[in-house]
Amino acid sequence: MTEPVARIAIAGVSHHTADVIALENFRFGDEPAFLEAAARRFSGVLLLQTCNRVEVIVEGDAGTLRDFLDGQGRSGFFLLEGRDALRHLLSLAAGIESMIVGEDQIIGQLKKALADAEEAGTASSFLELCINKAVHVGVGVRKRTQINRGAVSVGSAAVLLAESELGTLEGRHILVIGSGEMGLLVAQALAAKHLTAMYVANRTYGRAVKLAEKIGGKAVRLNELYHYITLSDVVISCTSAPHPVIHKIELKEAMRDRCWPIEGHPRPLILIDIAQPRDVEEGAGTIDGVRLFTMDNLREVNEQTMSTRRAEAERATAYVSEELELFIRQLHRRAADDCIAALHSWAEAVRVRERDKALARLGGADEKTAEVIDDLSRVLTKKILTDATASIRACAEEGDRSAAEALVQALTRGGMVITPPETRDVPE
Known part of the structure; x- marks a missing residue:
């Protein structure tokens, strides 16, 4: 009889030890190709890639997973096996491991990772059982605790960050770039801030229109992006593009149009990039007037809001331990x-x-x-x-x-x- 918990191993990087550059370097741009290659080494494999973590979950042993990732040119990753891997997976779904502790999006992200693996033919029945158990625990934690109270998404944390920088968002003009799940979370968090104007830009204009209609904003075509950057006090970018959508040269030109008539310096622009890979080209933060923030800055927001959820996180950890033993x-x-x-x-x-x-x-x-x-x-x-x-x-x-x-x-x-x-x- 074989020890069943020995069949799972997890490796990767996350916000706990990696900054945005390290996360970007660890990512796998071609997910189907990665899954296909990994499937030749493991009975089952899933790839979880979010804005603050990249994790490979396999039905197999830690040593083989380490060798495989070394062969993929990856280094500096954590490695868990057996009981430790299962505890991590359940804690992940519970929101305990998230940068914004208690955030709900991780449950959907785990489901998507499983669905993508099933589509690629790399999901095993054992890994399916593990992911489904994790999702069950994640839902159970949120029913039994208030761990998801307050700012519990990267999107809402980005809005809090902008608000802390400006004092208030009331009367401001804000541009949201990206109309996916993260864009929706940002827009929803902004909707209650009494803005003068909210713009929504997206590569697919129709999706921008749909999101703008939901939150009472104005849809913007991507070729008008820099014009609306000129008009905005805050820009929050969260696309899933594999390359930058805001370029240094064009941004510098846009900032010239924001110059004060007498001083010659542009009005400050709060630019928050919560995409992974990053939406803002390297070096944009050096442009006069641009105050660039990335995922690394959101850690501070989490620390500020975590105090209200610390006791709930402890309750969630206890629940995870109970469910781990049952599993x-x-x-x-x-x-x-x-x-x-x-x-x-x-x-x-x-x-x-x-x-x-x-x-x-x-x-x-x-x-x-x-x-x-x-x-x-x-x-x-x-x-x-x-x-x-x-x-x-x-x-x-x-x-x-x-x-x-x-x-x-x-x-x-x-x-x-x-x-x-x-x-x-x-x-x-």
Whole structure:
């Protein structure tokens, strides 16, 4: 019987130890190609890429995952295996590991990672079970605690950051670039700030129109971007583009149009880039009047709002620990079921062999006699295995593999119990 929790390993980088540049360098631009390559090494693989983390989740062992990522040119990543990996996964879904503790978006991001892996054909039933359990725990934490109270998304934290820099957003002009999930979160957080104007720009104009209609803003075409940057007090950019959408030269020209008539210096522009990879070209923060903020600056916002959720995070951690133990018992039980199924198959083979021997010794037994002997052999086999099955399952649930294996060997007395293929040769 193989230890089931040894089948999972997770590696990656996150906001805990990596800045925006390190996160950007670790990302995998071609996700399908990465999944295809990883699938040749692992029974299952998922890739979770968000604005503040990149994590590879595999059904396999940590050593192989380390070697694989080294071969992909990645370094400086954390590496977890078994119970530690499962705890991390559940904590992740609970929002405990998020930069904005308690944020809700991670649940959808985990679901998307699983859906992408399923589409690519790299999701295994084991990883599907783990992700679904994590999602269940994430939902349960938010029902049982108030960990998602306050500013609990990167989008809302970006708005708080802008507000702290300007004192108030009332009467301001703000441009949001990007109309995906993050753009929607930013726009919703801004909607209650009594702005004079809110602009929404997106590569696909139709999507910008839809978001603008939802929040009472004005849709902007991307070729008008710098004109509206000139008009805005704050720009929050959160597209999913693989390259910068705000370029240094064009931004510098736009800032010239913001110059005060007498002083010759441009009106200050708060520029917040919460995209990954980054939307703002390197060096834009050196332009006169531009105050550039990135994901790294949002850590301070989290620290300010975390005090109101610290007790809730502790409650969430306790809940995760409880659910982790339940899940590990469930995994042990599944592993025991595989072993027990093999044991019962072995016992059935013995039963049929001995039944046929008995019928042969009777010679020409009628149908009724054959039926009675067959029923008798079935009942005896079932009764012999009932208590043993319960004991094997109980030992397995407690993680006592040696006792469970000893019970199996005591019953088979050297007879081979075939280990199911999906649990054979898995590293412990």
